[in-house]
Amino acid sequence: MAKKSVKDRMSNEINAGSMADIAFLLLIFFLVTTTIVEDKGVLVRLPPWSDEPPEVLKFKTRNVYSILVNANNDLLVRGEPKKVEDLKESIKEFIMNPQRREDLAESSVDAIVSLKNDRGTKYETYIEVYNEVKAAYNELQNEQSQARFGKNFEFLTREQKKEIVAVIPMKLSEAEPTAFGEE
Amino acid sequence: MSKFQKKRGKSNPAISTASLPDIIFMLLFFFMVVTVLRDASLKVTVRTPQATELTKLEKKSLVNYLYIGVPTKEHQADAGTKPRLQLGDKFATTDDIPLFLANHRENVDERQRGLITSSLRVDREVTMGIVSDVKTALRKAGQFKVNYSAKPRQG
Numbered sequence: 001m002a003k004k005s006v007k008d009r010m011s012n013e014i015n016a017g018s019m020a021d022i023a024f025l026l027l028i029f030f031l032v033t034t035t036i037v038e039d040k041g042v043l044v045r046l047p048p049w050s051d052e053p054p055e056v057l058k059f060k061t062r063n064v065y066s067i068l069v070n071a072n073n074d075l076l077v078r079g080e081p082k083k084v085e086d087l088k089e090s091i092k093e094f095i096m097n098p099q100r101r102e103d104l105a106e107s108s109v110d111a112i113v114s115l116k117n118d119r120g121t122k123y124e125t126y127i128e129v130y131n132e133v134k135a136a137y138n139e140l141q142n143e144q145s146q147a148r149f150g151k152n153f154e155f156l157t158r159e160q161k162k163e164i165v166a167v168i169p170m171k172l173s174e175a176e177p178t179a180f181g182e183e
Numbered sequence: 184m185s186k187f188q189k190k191r192g193k194s195n196p197a198i199s200t201a202s203l204p205d206i207i208f209m210l211l212f213f214f215m216v217v218t219v220l221r222d223a224s225l226k227v228t229v230r231t232p233q234a235t236e237l238t239k240l241e242k243k244s245l246v247n248y249l250y251i252g253v254p255t256k257e258h259q260a261d262a263g264t265k266p267r268l269q270l271g272d273k274f275a276t277t278d279d280i281p282l283f284l285a286n287h288r289e290n291v292d293e294r295q296r297g298l299i300t301s302s303l304r305v306d307r308e309v310t311m312g313i314v315s316d317v318k319t320a321l322r323k324a325g326q327f328k329v330n331y332s333a334k335p336r337q338g
Contacts, residue, residue, distance in 0.1 A: 039239070040237040040333065046322050123310065126314070128232070131236050134236040177311055
């Protein structure tokens with residue numbers, strides 16, 4: 001009796017019918033736990049640190065677009081309060097100066113955007129402002145690329161990109177933050 | 184015409200499910216490969232701000248993460264309610280940044296060390312004070328490529 005059952009077992013194959021269920025179980029586990037993290041963000045290149053105080057460079061006032069953000073997240077742009085939404089168009093006009101106005105940048109190469117915030121400024125506001133500045137430059141570079149090569153900046157070759165950057169260099173200077181506001 | 188009649192006589196065979204496990208396994212392997220089990224459990228709350236000018240970070244191994252935010256409820260007793268910096272899986276101060284960066288640099292192939300990016304995952308409600316301190320520390324440590332982590336903004 002016992003012998004026979006052993007023989008039976010030997011001849012039996014492992015039932016693979018439940019394999020699919022097990023695999024399904026694992027699949028569902030991984031489906032649930034998966035977070036296809038796409039880390040995106042505003043890419044920035046910080047300037048190197050030096051212990052000496054920075055050289056005082058003199059620029060013509062018309063070439064500097066100063067943005068000050070205080071601890072209440074208000075913007076002071078070239079001495080006047082401004083909303084974040086209007087920033088991009090204003091910066092674009094400042095850099096390109098299509099009407100050759102006396103108070104805007106002499107040329108796109110000379111234009112400098114200066115950003116200064118307070119230690120009490122909210123990070124969200126800072127990123128918003130930084131994003132607008134970057135957006136202005138990106139749009140101008142794209143417009144140039146379209147005019148010269150007929151495609152967007154990101155699809156250009158390395159040499160073509162250099163050519164565009166030579167015309168519209170992103171000059172963003174960040175000053176050390178002030179410490180008036182409460183952190 | 185006769186063709187159709189012939190077919191009607193046959194009993195339609197059941198679809199073979201023998202290959203089902205294989206298909207499922209294939210899906211399973213796909214998800215296993217794609218899954219990134221987050222190595223650091225967050226001790227601070229981070230809700231990244233929104234932005235439009237985003238760059239995607241390509242190589243995970245070339246990125247190190249710095250988290251800044253208010254400690255979560257469980258950690259507020261010992262870490263306080265002020266925004267804190269988290270490196271790896273523990274709270275840190277800006278003095279720990281050089282060591283943290285050096286440790287990461289060790290694990291990266293020498294030729295690719297110039298491509299290392301620091302991803303700053305900062306909560307949107309945090310004030311710039313601590314962020315500025317971290318930025319200064321990064322600059323002093325020679326880490327200039329920084330990515331302010333943000334979510335895409337609609338519209």
